Amino acid sequence: MSDDQISQGAIRTSVDDRGVARLTICRPEKMNALDTEANYGIKAAMEEWSQRDDVRVIVLDGEGGSFSAGADVVSINRQSTANGASGLDAGQARGIISAGSELARAVRSAPVPVIASVDGPAAGIGASLALAADLIYATERSYFLLAFVNIGLMPDGGASMLFATAMGRVRANELALLGEKLRAPEALSAGLINGVYDDRAALDAAVDTVAGKLAGKSRAALRLTKSALDAHTMSGFEAAIERELEGQTExxxxxxxxAAIAAFAGAKK
Structure with missing residues (x-):
């Protein structure tokens, strides 16, 4: 049973009596694309839970068959067209990318383990959000997609470092430069994720088991272990975020x- 459950439009959060916090992105009609409201809700929940002694593990997932399709391009296009032919200005561009960077930072700064429960696509900033977690589990039908290059962008949300650290430079280059899907079984073979399950029910059961195991361990031990591992594997995270911020703003x-975002947004209408 949950001791608190809150629905905030774009997200739903709960914390059960084991100390397992769950955040679900609730925009299934948009494949859980992240808009301003969703970004704010995720960041606020992560920051709140990071301060709570009763929260021992955090689970991130998406509703309706998608983890997250990435940034809400229709929303971005609306901002761009509001400026007429000039498109986004530097301040708007930087603000959009900063929002994604802050999501990844919020996940990485959580003192407790974060689990990504991926069912369906994890694309763009959605892929960055999943890879920012400490443990990642997926269904067979899931895939990871760094689609940025397909619309004239570069990876952000720490993805340029997160993917290379997890799967190596050559495999990460292929994923980021070609902008093609990496199916969950291949992601497992590449060392990108921890496990693959037949369907959502099996995924939920496995994630709940792992979350329960973590919730039963010393919170201090988990915090210090996570910090020690990050010191070796995540030391370039902030530098990556800054490079991405500068590149994406441009x-x-x-x-x-x-042109790409106008065409993509038009196809989504």
């Missing part, structure tokens, strides 16, 4: 991106 203002 690319979001490019004619190539403006």
């Amino acid at each position: 690319l979001l203002q490019s004619p190539e991106f403006q």
Whole structure:
């Protein structure tokens, strides 16, 4: 049973009596694409839980058959077209990318283990959000997609480091430069994720078991273990975030991106 459960439109949160916190992205009609409201809700929940002694593990997932399709391109296009032919200005572009960076930072700064429960696509900033977690489990039908290059952008949300650290430079180059799907079984073979399950029910059962095991361990031991591992594997995270922020701010203002996002948003209407 949950001791608190809150629905905030774009997200739903709960904490059960074991100390397992769960955050579900609730925009299934948009494949859980992240807009301003969702970004704010995720960041606020992560920051609150990081301060709570009763929260011992956090689970991130998405509702309705998608983890997250990435940034809400229709929303971005609306901002861009509001400026007329000039598209996004530097401040708007930087604000959009900063929002994604802050999501990844919020996950990485959580003092307790974070589990990503991935069913369906984890694309763009959605893939970055999943990879920012400490443990990642997926269904057979899931896939990871760094689609940025397909619309004239570069990876953000720490993805340029997170994927290379997890699967190696050559495999990460292939994923980021070609912008093609990496199916869950291949992601497991590449060392990107921890487990693959037949369907959502099996995934939920496995994640709940892992979360329960973690919730039963010393919170201090988990915090210090996570910190020690991060010191060796995540030391380049902040530098990656800053490189991505500078690069994406430039690319979001490019004619190539403006054309790509207008076409993509038009296809989504």
